[in-house]
Structure formats: structure tokens, C-alpha cells
Amino acid sequence: MIEFCPKIFIQMEQFNFNNELSGKTALVTGGTKGAGKAIAERLIQAGATVIITARNEPEKKNQNLHFISADLSKSDGTKKVVKVVLKNYDKLDILINNLGGSETKGGGFEALTDEDWEHSIQTNLLAPVRLDRGFLPKMVENKNGVIIHIASIQAKLPLYDSTLPYASAKAGLLNYSKNLSNEVAPKGIRVLTVSPGWINTSSSKAMMERIAESSNITIEQATQSVMDGLGGIPFGRPAQPDEIAELVGFLVSPRANYLTGTEFVIDGGTIPTV
Structure with missing residues (x-):
């Protein structure tokens, strides 16, 4: 019989994670609402300097969040963000590629135009690729950094009638993220993917x-x-946005230092397979 030893059971409440990201600079794309907003606020609680970017300013401004207006679906938008961040902060330790979404109409593949496909791919795949390319050289120079790609369970569970281009772009992001992690892990950079299901x-x-x-x-x-x-x-x-944010907060922390190249699904059990 194995006896339970209370001395080795430590409740999480005993730990104080408030300053575990002190001295770190983080960027959260799409950080003005939804899960992006929750992630940005979670990183602030952990002590990071947090920059957010989106096309429009947040409805309620948070003086602790540094906002950059940019359309990341355009190459010029990503270039602007990289330039401003490196000029004002000289480094980026944490990059959360959260921006994403689908604006295409329903009706399956016959209803979709080249423009529908191009917009989804630019927003959901190429925006993260461009930002990674802009910030990675500095991360490699510092031999430190964490990149999180927010994908979706639709990468593996697509809804072809309404979000075919979005699901396809997220599948590409998942593959790209794994490949990138293999390349930059030896250089001190961790790359991870978070795939949420439906978020409230x-x-x-x-x-x-x-x-x-x-x-x-x-x-x-x-x-x-x-x-x-x-x-x-x-x-x-x-899922609630805060639940996504809590997972991301752990993954970018020193507590997750050995995690890279992995996809973390947070979907309440939606995907029915192993």
C-alpha cells in the first residue's frame, strides 16, 4: 500500500506568479478584445511590459497597455509594428500571434472568390509569418524568446460550409509553427501553438x-x-477568454521552459478523437 505524504502536496495558491515575467516585453496581436485582450491583461499581471496591436483602438483604454494601430493583414502593417516595437523597446521577449478570424461567406468552396481566400491567408497565416520574421533576429541575438501561435481546432475539425479558408490557413499555421520550432529551438527560442475551440x-x-x-x-x-x-x-x-489567457500565461512563463514545438488544444473536449 502506498501512503500519501501531505508534505509533498503543495497547493498552487502558495505560489506567487505576479512577477515571473518582470523585465519581459510582450506583444499581443489582436489584443483589444476577446481572448487577445484577456491574454494581454494576464501578461500584465505577471509583470510584463505589454504592447497590443489592432486596426482600431480599444473601446476602453488601459494605461498599462501600449497600443499600436496597424492592419496586420497587410505587409506594411507588420513592418510598422516591428519597427515601432524595436525602436521603442529595443527587444521583444514574447510574441503572441493571436490575430485571426473569418469574414468569408457561407456556401462552401463554390461561393468563395480568390479575394476571400487571400484575405484569410493574409490574416491567419502570413501575418504571423511576417511578425516572426521581423522579431526573430533579435530573439536569436539574445538567445531568448517565446512565440505563441493561436491557431484553432478547425485546423483539424473544419467547418467547410462557412470557414473553409480560415480552417485551411490555421492548418498551415499549425504546420509552420512546428517547423519553425525545430529550426529555432537550438537557438534558445521556444515556439508553441494554442488551438482553442469555441470562445465566448x-x-x-x-x-x-x-x-x-x-x-x-x-x-x-x-x-x-x-x-x-x-x-x-x-x-x-x-471557453471563457480568461481560460485561454491562463494557458498562454503558463506557456510563456519560466515554468514551461522545456516546452516547445507542441500544440495545446483547449476546446472543452470538442475534438472527438485521440
């Missing part, structure tokens, strides 16, 4: 309201219909 953001709430109104059903019924479309969420609900 203001945008998703607005979508539920539109579905409920157009289908003459309740918001709860609309939410259930979307979960059913995903094949079900065993946990019974979408």
Missing part, C-alpha cells in the same frame, strides 16, 4: 443573437445549435 467573446455573443433572431429561437437554443454543429462540447459550454 462579444463577437460570438453577437452571432448567437443574430442566429436567435433570424431563426426565431432563444439565445440558449442558438448556442446549443452551434455546439451541435461542432459535434458537441462535452464540457457543455464555450
Whole structure:
């Protein structure tokens, strides 16, 4: 019989992680709302200097967040962000490539134009590639850095009717992230992928309201219909932005120093396979 030794059980509350990122500079793309906003605030709590970027300023400004306006779906936008960050901060320790989304119409492949494909690929794949390329030389010089690519479970569980280009771009991001990690790990840089399922953001709430109104059903019924479309969420609900942020906060911390080249799925059990 194995006896339990209470001395080796240490509750997480006993640890203070408030300053574990002190002295670190972090950039969160798409950091004005949703999961990006939650991630930025989580990194501030850990003591990092945090820069956020998006096309539009946040509705509620946080004096602890340094904002850069840029359209990262354009090459000039990524160049602007790299230039401003390195000029004002001289380095970047943590890069969270969170920007992403789908604006394409439904209807499957026949409904999609070249422009639909190009916009999704520029936003969800090439924007992270360009930012990595801009910041990696300094990280390599310092032999230190963490890059997180926020992908999606749609990379492996695509919804072809409405988000085919988005899912394809995220699949490319997943493959690229693994390849990049193999190249830069010997140089002191960690590269990881976080693949969320459905996240309960203001945008998703607005979508539920539109579905409920157009289908003459309740918001709860609309939410259930979307979960059913995903094949079900065993946990019974979408993720909260703070839950995504907590995972990212761990992955960029010194506590995760041996983790690189790995995908972390956070989907409440949505993907039904091993």
C-alpha cells in the first residue's frame, strides 16, 4: 500500500506568479478584445511590459497597455509594428500571434472568390509569418524568446460550409509553427501553438443573437445549435477568454521552459478523437 505524504502536496495558491515575467516585453496581436485582450491583461499581471496591436483602438483604454494601430493583414502593417516595437523597446521577449478570424461567406468552396481566400491567408497565416520574421533576429541575438501561435481546432475539425479558408490557413499555421520550432529551438527560442475551440467573446455573443433572431429561437437554443454543429462540447459550454489567457500565461512563463514545438488544444473536449 502506498501512503500519501501531505508534505509533498503543495497547493498552487502558495505560489506567487505576479512577477515571473518582470523585465519581459510582450506583444499581443489582436489584443483589444476577446481572448487577445484577456491574454494581454494576464501578461500584465505577471509583470510584463505589454504592447497590443489592432486596426482600431480599444473601446476602453488601459494605461498599462501600449497600443499600436496597424492592419496586420497587410505587409506594411507588420513592418510598422516591428519597427515601432524595436525602436521603442529595443527587444521583444514574447510574441503572441493571436490575430485571426473569418469574414468569408457561407456556401462552401463554390461561393468563395480568390479575394476571400487571400484575405484569410493574409490574416491567419502570413501575418504571423511576417511578425516572426521581423522579431526573430533579435530573439536569436539574445538567445531568448517565446512565440505563441493561436491557431484553432478547425485546423483539424473544419467547418467547410462557412470557414473553409480560415480552417485551411490555421492548418498551415499549425504546420509552420512546428517547423519553425525545430529550426529555432537550438537557438534558445521556444515556439508553441494554442488551438482553442469555441470562445465566448462579444463577437460570438453577437452571432448567437443574430442566429436567435433570424431563426426565431432563444439565445440558449442558438448556442446549443452551434455546439451541435461542432459535434458537441462535452464540457457543455464555450471557453471563457480568461481560460485561454491562463494557458498562454503558463506557456510563456519560466515554468514551461522545456516546452516547445507542441500544440495545446483547449476546446472543452470538442475534438472527438485521440
